[in-house]
Amino acid sequence: GEDVEQSLFLSVREGDSSVINCTYTDSSSTYLYWYKQEPGAGLQLLTYIFSNMDMKQDQRLTVLLNKKDKHLSLRIADTQTGDSAIYFCAGFFTGGGNKLTFGTGTQLKVEL
Amino acid sequence: DAGVIQSPRHEVTEMGQEVTLRCKPISGHDYLFWYRQTMMRGLELLIYFNNNVPIDDSGMPEDRFSAKMPNASFSTLKIQPSEPRDSAVYFCASSFRQGGQPQHFGDGTRLSIL
Numbered sequence: 001g002e003d004v005e006q007s008l009f010l011s012v013r014e015g016d017s018s019v020i021n022c023t024y025t026d027s028s029s030t031y032l033y034w035y036k037q038e039p040g041a042g043l044q045l046l047t048y049i050f051s052n053m054d055m056k057q058d059q060r061l062t063v064l065l066n067k068k069d070k071h072l073s074l075r076i077a078d079t080q081t082g083d084s085a086i087y088f089c090a091g092f093f094t095g096g097g098n099k100l101t102f103g104t105g106t107q108l109k110v111e112l
Numbered sequence: 113d114a115g116v117i118q119s120p121r122h123e124v125t126e127m128g129q130e131v132t133l134r135c136k137p138i139s140g141h142d143y144l145f146w147y148r149q150t151m152m153r154g155l156e157l158l159i160y161f162n163n164n165v166p167i168d169d170s171g172m173p174e175d176r177f178s179a180k181m182p183n184a185s186f187s188t189l190k191i192q193p194s195e196p197r198d199s200a201v202y203f204c205a206s207s208f209r210q211g212g213q214p215q216h217f218g219d220g221t222r223l224s225i226l
Contacts, residue, residue, distance in 0.1 A: 031212035031214075035217075040222075042116075042219045043155075043217040045215075045217075050212070092212050099157055099168070100215055102154070104154050105154065105155075
């Protein structure tokens with residue numbers, strides 16, 4: 001089946017850029033998403049990208065998609081302490097039926 | 113706009129008791145999903161509905177788990193009897209159509225079975 005992988009932890013200094021990476025095995029992705037989960041809360045949709053796009057920018061967030069390498073990244077510019085959370089990438093893959101496949105999540109810690 | 117609403121937010125009960133989790137999806141959304149999140153297993157899809165009909169329940173762990181969606185604005189997830197290993201955060205999500213429309217999540221129910 002589909003596999004979506006992320007590194008578990010990332011630590012950055014406030015004001016720096018954060019780059020959270022995600023790789024997937026199924027090349028038949030259609031839509032790919034980034035969600036943010038703060039402690040005690042649900043998953044909040046941050047942004048998403050269609051598989052026919054290479055890049056999408058939304059204020060401080062930039063999503064890059066490399067379909068050849070099956071690699072998705074989320075860049076957060078000028079990272080703030082409020083950005084500390086767990087970030088999940090997720091995707092719809094043709095082989096996965098109508099289910100959204102989630103990565104394991106990356107815990108982002110922003111230090112002063 | 114109101115998001116996905118789940119209740120209760122927290123539930124603590126003793127093993128063997130019946131537990132009922134509730135969800136109100138976003139109005140107009142015709143897909144509803146139940147997930148479970150634990151440290152060990154991450155986020156797992158338990159079951160999803162389309163137009164109130166269960167489509168895929170392959171993620172439901174055991175017969176002790178059941179889910180219903182009697183109408184477009186309400187769904188329940190029941191565990192009977194509950195066991196300590198059922199302790200987790202249970203999320204409900206909804207989406208409009210399929211084919212890539214994003215899922216919107218509720219804040220979850222944190223369930224502790226003693």
